[in-house]
Amino acid sequence: MLDARQEGDSYRRVEVITRERRRRRWTGEEKARIVAESFEEGTNISEVARRNGVSRGLLTVWRRQITAMAGKAPSFVPIQIGAESGQLSQPRRKRGP
Template sequence: MARMEIISGVERRRRWSKEAKLAILAEADERGVRISDVARRHDIFPAQIRLWRKTLSRFDAPASFLPVHLVDEVGLGQTPAVPATPVLIKILLRNGRCLKVPADIERKTLSSLIACVEAA
């Protein structure tokens, strides 16, 4: 005979204490244990265990500090010169040829260039 569960009334969201969450996480972290088996035993979804693992590990991580070096005010606001890579535009012409030109090319130069390549 199959087991049947009848739920009457409004289903409520369960609240888990931090200790209960940590106990379930410890059980899921044991070697050779599958998360889906632990979730099934506690009647929760495996994604819930993964979410608890993610959120609780974020709060239990020890604080870390990075070294700070003071610099002169002269160097502030100045960024090192980084060579910018030019932005190229690819234009496919009617005769099947392709033309790659910089994005900041002048309109007059571009039109004469296209006319020369199409005529060739």
């Protein structure tokens, strides 16, 4: 930290960053929590981003990724095959001349 003189004989502090700034690594759980918070009704995305120390653009990218993944998820419905008596029924034959 360096002190620099300003007008009127007052001082202000100046911070000199000498190292390269490192990227922050977010865990999957952190991303999921932040994205879920941003999808809550009446929530402002910018406020959620600021509160969690994420840029709004990055949060928007995460939201798009989540919605894209949800669209690609298989939509299977579980079914149960079999008759209640434990035997499978025979296929019906078409009646005709």
